[in-house]
Amino acid sequence: MGVLIPGIGGAVSTTFLAGVEAVRRGLALPIGSLTQMGTIRLGKRFEYRIPRIEDFVPLARLDDLIFGGWDVFPDNCYEAALKAGVLNGEDLDPVRAFLEALQPWPGVFNQAFVKNLMGVSHLKPEASHLELVEAIKADIESFKAEHGVSRCIMIWCASTEAYLKPGPVHGSLTSFEKGLKNNDPTISPSMLYAYAALTSGLSYVNGAPNCTVDIPAMVELASQRHVGIAGKDFKTGQTLIKTILGPGFKARMLGLTGWYSTNILGNRDGMVLDDKDSFKTKEESKLSVLETILQPDVYPKLYGGFHHKVVISYYPPRGDQKEGWDAIDIFGWLGYPMQIKVNFLCRDSILAAPLVLDLALFMDLAQRAEMTGIQEWLSFYFKSPQCAPNLYPEHDLFIQLKKLKNTLRYLMGEEQITHLGLDYYYDI
Numbered sequence: 001m002g003v004l005i006p007g008i009g010g011a012v013s014t015t016f017l018a019g020v021e022a023v024r025r026g027l028a029l030p031i032g033s034l035t036q037m038g039t040i041r042l043g044k045r046f047e048y049r050i051p052r053i054e055d056f057v058p059l060a061r062l063d064d065l066i067f068g069g070w071d072v073f074p075d076n077c078y079e080a081a082l083k084a085g086v087l088n089g090e091d092l093d094p095v096r097a098f099l100e101a102l103q104p105w106p107g108v109f110n111q112a113f114v115k116n117l118m119g120v121s122h123l124k125p126e127a128s129h130l131e132l133v134e135a136i137k138a139d140i141e142s143f144k145a146e147h148g149v150s151r152c153i154m155i156w157c158a159s160t161e162a163y164l165k166p167g168p169v170h171g172s173l174t175s176f177e178k179g180l181k182n183n184d185p186t187i188s189p190s191m192l193y194a195y196a197a198l199t200s201g202l203s204y205v206n207g208a209p210n211c212t213v214d215i216p217a218m219v220e221l222a223s224q225r226h227v228g229i230a231g232k233d234f235k236t237g238q239t240l241i242k243t244i245l246g247p248g249f250k251a252r253m254l255g256l257t258g259w260y261s262t263n264i265l266g267n268r269d270g271m272v273l274d275d276k277d278s279f280k281t282k283e284e285s286k287l288s289v290l291e292t293i294l295q296p297d298v299y300p301k302l303y304g305g306f307h308h309k310v311v312i313s314y315y316p317p318r319g320d321q322k323e324g325w326d327a328i329d330i331f332g333w334l335g336y337p338m339q340i341k342v343n344f345l346c347r348d349s350i351l352a353a354p355l356v357l358d359l360a361l362f363m364d365l366a367q368r369a370e371m372t373g374i375q376e377w378l379s380f381y382f383k384s385p386q387c388a389p390n391l392y393p394e395h396d397l398f399i400q401l402k403k404l405k406n407t408l409r410y411l412m413g414e415e416q417i418t419h420l421g422l423d424y425y426y427d428i
Contacts, residue, residue: 001064002068002152003067003360004152004153004202005068005155005156006069007070007071007156007157008068008104009076009077010157010158010268010269011267011349012157012207012348012353013077013080015349016352017081017098017102018081019357021095021098022095024063027095031354032350032351032353033354033357033358034053034380035361035362036054039052040405042056053408057408060364065360066147068102068105069104070104070106070136072109073119078092078096084320086350106124107122108135108136108189110188113164113188114159114160114161114272115277117272129181129192133195140196140197151364151367152202153205153363154203155204155356155363156206156207157208158190159272160208160209161190161278161281162277163211164211166215170186170216172216173217173220176221191212194206194213195218201225203227203363203366204222204228204229205229206229207352208233208234208281209383211281213232214232216389219373222374223372227367228366228367230378230382231382231384232382232383233382234351234383235382236346237263237322237344237348238263238326239383240397241326241344243395243396243397245342246395247293247398247399249330254330254332255330255335256294256302256306256329256330257330257331258327258328259306260307260326260327260328261308261311263311263312263324264314264318264322266315266317266319270314270315279312283310284384288395289395290306294306322345322348323343323344325343326341326343326344327341355381362375362378363378376391376403377404379400379403380401380404
């Protein structure tokens with residue numbers, strides 16, 4: 001199985017790749033990966049059937065994964081991992097040869113979409129949208145032929161693009177393909193990759209908050225080509241915490257007056273987000289979470305008018321070790337105010353790497369199960385989950401996990417688990 005990655009030389013990608021190889025060699029554990037370490041309950045509780053997920057569903061094995069990808073910098077994945085500074089030398093040395101062999105293919109780049117990313121030098125020479133799409137597709141076919149790969153998925157791990165509001169060119173596949181021919185400036189590099197993937201029969205995962213496959217044109221194309229799409233924006237640090245705490249406040253009917261979130265981040269992602277247009281893309285993704293979880297229109301006395309502020313500051317000395325502070329103002333019985341402070345010293349790429357693995361394996365499973373179009377059951381992994389246009393996205397982490405596991409039970413012909421449990425005590 002091939003895993004093709006735009007942004008293969010980035011911090012998330014190289015951390016993921018080094019980790020997978022270390023796990024394959026028995027040098028490390030795949031901590032954070034639901035597919036590799038998680039279990040799933042089957043049947044009634046008294047049956048005690050709790051297999052590991054990797055033993056329950058027919059996932060691709062780690063030893064069967066083959067990697068390739070594109071980057072706008074020429075460094076091989078070992079050189080890129082050293083520059084990213086996420087993993088220690090003693091963790092990189094045993095997998096050095098594996099990483100050095102991963103040389104990125106020249107990438108597609110448009111400065112208008114990533115204004116702060118300078119010094120890019122490893123670019124495809126083609127100029128038009130259609131020529132670039134064909135060049136990407138040629139890379140895909142060459143990779144499959146070289147490695148004898150029967151199936152592939154593509155997962156975007158590259159930089160956040162500038163904020164883009166969908167327009168007429170994104171409204172249908174016909175309009176989009178006309179835009180490709182006319183080199184429409186609102187068709188981004190990530191859309192070129194996605195179009196190339198879907199028309200090559202590859203499912204596509206969007207790990208960034210970019211507007212990419214969450215447009216009618218791509219939904220139509222995925223349905224037409226019988227492939228899956230999922231996104232967007234890997235749910236890692238601060239937003240992960242929000243999707244854990246937010247459902248807890250709502251479950252206990254505790255009110256919220258405000259949630260102030262600030263981050264300092266020093267890696268390439270932080271540099272890219274230091275541009276206001278790229279930050280707006282990220283901000284839209286991060287702000288949507290609490291509104292959907294807390295439903296202020298349904299609970300106006302608890303959550304109506306709560307203030308939500310998100311700040312990301314680029315601070316180079318911190319590198320990939322992001323620090324997030326949350327000041328949360330809640331209120332309880334009789335309206336008495338309380339405060340919660342969270343200081344999360346996290347490592348963004350360490351949290352994202354196992355998500356890349358799980359999404360690659362689950363998207364491949366979905367493709368083999370002929371589950372096409374939007375894969376909402378994978379919302380568990382995203383800050384801004386893509387869903388059908390007539391639905392609101394589900395952000396509650398615990399509901400997302402139930403949806404994911406019930407989907408696996410469904411695929412394997414097992415009974416869905418509702419946690420009702422009355423049959424343990426009554427004849428029903």
